[in-house]
Amino acid sequence: MSETETAAQTQVRQGFLWKVSFVAGLGGILYGFDMGIIAAALIFVRESFSLGTRMQEIVVSIVLVGAMAGALAGGSIADRIGRRTTLLWGGAIFLAGSLLAPASPNALTLIVARLLLGVAIGFTSVTAPVYVSELAPPQSRGMLIGLYQFALTLGIALADLAGYWLAGQHAWRLMFGLGAVPAALFVLLLLALPESPRWLYAHNRIAEAQSVLSKFTDEAGARLLIDDIRSALQVKVEKRWSALWSPAVRYSLLIAVGFTVLQQVTGINTIIYYGPRIFLLAGITSNKSAIFATLLIAITNMLATIIALVLVDRAGRKPLLYVGISGMTASLFLLAYSFHNTAAFGARPGVIATICLMVYITCFAFSMGPIAWILVSEVFPLNLRGRGVAAATIGSGASNFIVSLTFLSLIKAVGNTFTFIIYGAFCIITLLFVYFIVPETKGRELESISSGPGAIAS
Numbered sequence: 001m002s003e004t005e006t007a008a009q010t011q012v013r014q015g016f017l018w019k020v021s022f023v024a025g026l027g028g029i030l031y032g033f034d035m036g037i038i039a040a041a042l043i044f045v046r047e048s049f050s051l052g053t054r055m056q057e058i059v060v061s062i063v064l065v066g067a068m069a070g071a072l073a074g075g076s077i078a079d080r081i082g083r084r085t086t087l088l089w090g091g092a093i094f095l096a097g098s099l100l101a102p103a104s105p106n107a108l109t110l111i112v113a114r115l116l117l118g119v120a121i122g123f124t125s126v127t128a129p130v131y132v133s134e135l136a137p138p139q140s141r142g143m144l145i146g147l148y149q150f151a152l153t154l155g156i157a158l159a160d161l162a163g164y165w166l167a168g169q170h171a172w173r174l175m176f177g178l179g180a181v182p183a184a185l186f187v188l189l190l191l192a193l194p195e196s197p198r199w200l201y202a203h204n205r206i207a208e209a210q211s212v213l214s215k216f217t218d219e220a221g222a223r224l225l226i227d228d229i230r231s232a233l234q235v236k237v238e239k240r241w242s243a244l245w246s247p248a249v250r251y252s253l254l255i256a257v258g259f260t261v262l263q264q265v266t267g268i269n270t271i272i273y274y275g276p277r278i279f280l281l282a283g284i285t286s287n288k289s290a291i292f293a294t295l296l297i298a299i300t301n302m303l304a305t306i307i308a309l310v311l312v313d314r315a316g317r318k319p320l321l322y323v324g325i326s327g328m329t330a331s332l333f334l335l336a337y338s339f340h341n342t343a344a345f346g347a348r349p350g351v352i353a354t355i356c357l358m359v360y361i362t363c364f365a366f367s368m369g370p371i372a373w374i375l376v377s378e379v380f381p382l383n384l385r386g387r388g389v390a391a392a393t394i395g396s397g398a399s400n401f402i403v404s405l406t407f408l409s410l411i412k413a414v415g416n417t418f419t420f421i422i423y424g425a426f427c428i429i430t431l432l433f434v435y436f437i438v439p440e441t442k443g444r445e446l447e448s449i450s451s452g453p454g455a456i457a458s
Contacts, residue, residue: 016215017136021144023193024132025151026186027087027124030094032155033179034063034117036298039275040163040291044172049107053412057405060273062111063118064401068394070122075390076241077123079383083131083196090123091187098183101176113176122397125373126390133377134198134385142312142374142442149370150309153302155182156272160295167288198382201229229382243384244391252379255438256388260396262430263372266328267423268364269400270407271297271357277408281416282339282353293354300358304365316442317371321434324367325427331360332424339416368430372396378441 038060046056070090078086097116104110129145136144162175200209206226213225244253271278275294276287284290311320335356380388410419 017140017144020135020193021132021147023186023189024087024128025147026182026189027090027128028148028151029155029158029182030091030179030186031121031125032152032157033159033182034094034097034121034155035152035269036156036159036272037163037175037179038063038114039273039294040160040167041172041175042273043167043276043287043291044170045107045110047170048172049110051107053408055107057408059107059111059114061401061404063114063121064397064404066115066118066120067122067125068118068397068401070119071126071390071393071397072122073119074123074126075387075393077386078127078130078390079199079386082199083127083134083386084190084193085195086123086127087131088187088190090120090127091183091190093117093120093123094183095180095187098177098179101179102173104173117179122393126386126393129373129377130385130389131196134196134382140313141378142317142371143309145374145377146305146309146312146370149373150302150305153298153305153365153369157295157298157302160275160291160298164288164291164295167291197225198229201226202382241387241391244388249381249384249388252381252388253391255379256376256392257395258433259375259430259438260372260392261399262426262433263368264396264399264403265423265426266325266364266368266430267332267403267420267426268361268369269404270423271361273404274407275357278357279353281411283342296354297357297361301361301365301369304362305370307366308370311366312371312374313442316440317375318434318438318440320367321371321438322431324363325431325434327363328360328368329424329427329431331356331363332420332427335360336417336420336424339420375438375441378444379439 042056042060045051045059049055051059070093074086074090077089093116097113097120100116101110101113104113128148132145132148133141159175162178166172166175194212194215195208197209197212200206200212209229210226243249271294275297276290279290279293280287284293308320335353338352338356376389376392377385407419410422414422
């Protein structure tokens with residue numbers, strides 16, 4: 001690292017960056033809550049609206065259709081009108097969906113509400129990590145972006161806690177309605193935050209960019225960062241979706257989309273969406289106990305994410321991925337074996353399933369969970385960062401949609417054992433992808449990472 005980079009970094013005012021990361025993290029809480037609340041609510045929605053298997057899968061997965069649409073629009077919008085303004089739109093849509101869902105008189109209205117929530121998720125999941133990455137210094141960028149993933153896991157845990165708390169009253173409407181509280185807070189707090197200085201400079205609003213930079217570094221540091229941004233903008237990249245296929249960006253697209261797709265096909269969201277159902281399959285006999293087991297998984301997910309926050313900028317991205325994905329693989333194969341041979345584990349297969357899933361979620365939470373979005377926010381050039389992250393989000397949403405839409409049908413078709421063997425096999429493929437394709441980006445300036453295939457691979 002050069003002396004000029006070090007000088008700029010030592011002047012960073014951490015209080016400002018923590019405030020930005022906290023507010024962006026609220027978007028992660030909303031994402032996690034609206035994704036996670038369906039696990040508990042689905043049990044009672046199914047009873048209220050007499051839903052069959054296919055309709056249950058649609059109610060769960062329609063949010064991902066909205067997320068893909070939101071990501072597709074949000075990437076272009078974030079590049080055109082700014083990161084902060086796009087987040088404000090996302091917050092407003094979150095609020096609308098959170099109010100419509102509990103008022104739903106039928107399954108169709110609930111599906112529309114879930115679609116709106118998905119659009120909001122697409123907006124924020126594209127924009128929040130980019131927003132933080134463009135304000136964070138290299139030596140703490142991984143941790144600050146990782147806070148978004150931590151907030152997401154906190155949102156899931158809060159959703160499962162609300163589900164467990166309200167399960168006795170079958171109050172699925174209130175479960176959905178609680179999401180309006182963080183949505184309103186998110187919008188209010190965003191009003192006090194500035195726009196990304198990198199985006200401002202790219203749109204010739206140089207004085208505003210310098211003003212924002214002066215809030216978290218001194219004059220010399222702001223000058224150095226402006227020089228870095230100016231140098232990055234001298235690399236001319238077309239601001240079109242097709243530019244993502246250009247030779248200069250193609251490798252970045254492979255890393256981002258490939259890794260986020262693999263993140264989903266390892267089965268993570270089957271546990272988030274269908275956790276209670278999995279535990280019922282494993283032998284837990286009551287709905288409330290199954291929701292409680294899912295809550296334990298969500299809390300484990302949240303706490304294990306802290307490991308990534310502490311280590312990602314010290315140990316690096318790839319070492320955490322190697323350890324985490326290996327643990328995910330082992331736990332999925334053990335879970336599959338426990339379904340295949342329940343007698344081998346005595347009379348309590350539900351306990352074995354809980355342990356396996358806690359190990360799996362722990363390993364995911366300190367590796368693939370946060371690091372996927374750290375990498376996605378790092379590898380694209382400035383002029384295409386919004387669209388690049390949107391492409392990765394669409395890839396993630398599409399694969400998540402396929403997994404969540406087919407999980408119950410897959411269980412019926414091939415059984416519990418082979419379903420989890422399939423997810424374990426995808427973990428092995430992911431390890432190979434990390435080894436051969438994913439670069440180590442620890443401690444590097446955004447401009448140096450995204451300046452071409454050679455720079456990324458170096």
